[in-house]
Amino acid sequence: MPVTLAAAVDHEIDIKKSRFLGRIEPVASRADALLLVEALRAEHPAAAHVCWALLAGGDSGMSDDGEPSGTAGRPMLEVLRHHDLDGVLATVVRYYGGIKLGAGGLMRAYTDAVAGALVQAVKVERIAxxxxxxxxxxxxxxxxxxxxxxxxxxxxxxxxxxxxxxxxxxxxxxxxxxxxxxxxxxxxxxxxxxxxx
Known part of the structure; x- marks a missing residue:
């Protein structure tokens, strides 16, 4: 049975001078999720990337936001799927530190930013x-x-x-x-x- 989150949870990691600000939060719809992503862009205008992954029934989606294809959105989405979540948005704001991480390093960083937030999250049954x-x-x-x-x-x-x-x-x-x-x-x-x- 799919579960959602009781509240938003943040988790920050630093890897080779790049900061990854991870957040997972419950959302009611794709439209609500996209509003939250835009609010993050406005809140972090100096960030290099604002990547996201959404599990919301038939309205799921993801974005690498300029990172190499498949290195941000997909790994984040897989973390959400692995935990059987629904109605959940994962976002990661990246501040680039000047050192390239490579595809594998990026995938690990985005995965860890979301997984670290999930460790602290309180899961609740999703009620229609x-x-x-x-x-x-x-x-x-x-x-x-x-x-x-x-x-x-x-x-x-x-x-x-x-x-x-x-x-x-x-x-x-x-x-x-x-x-x-x-x-x-x-x-x-x-x-x-x-x-x-």
Whole structure:
């Protein structure tokens, strides 16, 4: 079963005057991962390379960012695969120290930067999440919010118009049970405008 990370972890190594700043972190999507890579580029404008590897289901990818082909992104991706991770971005920022490492040396450096971060990482089971809209009467809102809070489901948006619409984030596996319980809790007044994601 794939796992992800509880939080971001950093690991730095120095090899022949080059600094390799490794980081692994959980991400929800490829778009989020690419935003993080761009933020790293902005944070480290003097870096020679910002290489990355992403395991995110069908949106996985990697980049050598100017390093010789296959010496950065692929070794980083292999470390993530070896640990059966998903929803994880690995990045390594390299500050060049003036001494060439050769293909083998680069592969070891990028592998070690990611593997060193993974040693410190806390892994957690990856739970598929869903967002679900619930429309209910104003009189039912407090009861429904209390019920959701007791189960640690997150209300990520609320609209108050002729009725209350709550957008809830919860594990996909729990959607059916939530609907059944909330129909009962609201005596059938709950409206379900969408199907689960």
């Amino acid at each position: 999440m869903a967002q679900y809209s619930l429309t209910l009467a104003y009189g039912d809102e407090n009861r429904v919010r209390h019920w959701l809070l007791q189960r640690n489901y997150t209300v990520i948006a609320a609209r108050h118009e002729t009725a209350v619409t709550l957008v809830v984030s919860l594990p996909k596996a729990d959607v059916s049970a939530m609907i059944t319980a909330l129909i009962d809790l609201t005596a059938g007044r709950l409206s379900l405008p969408n199907a689960p994601d």
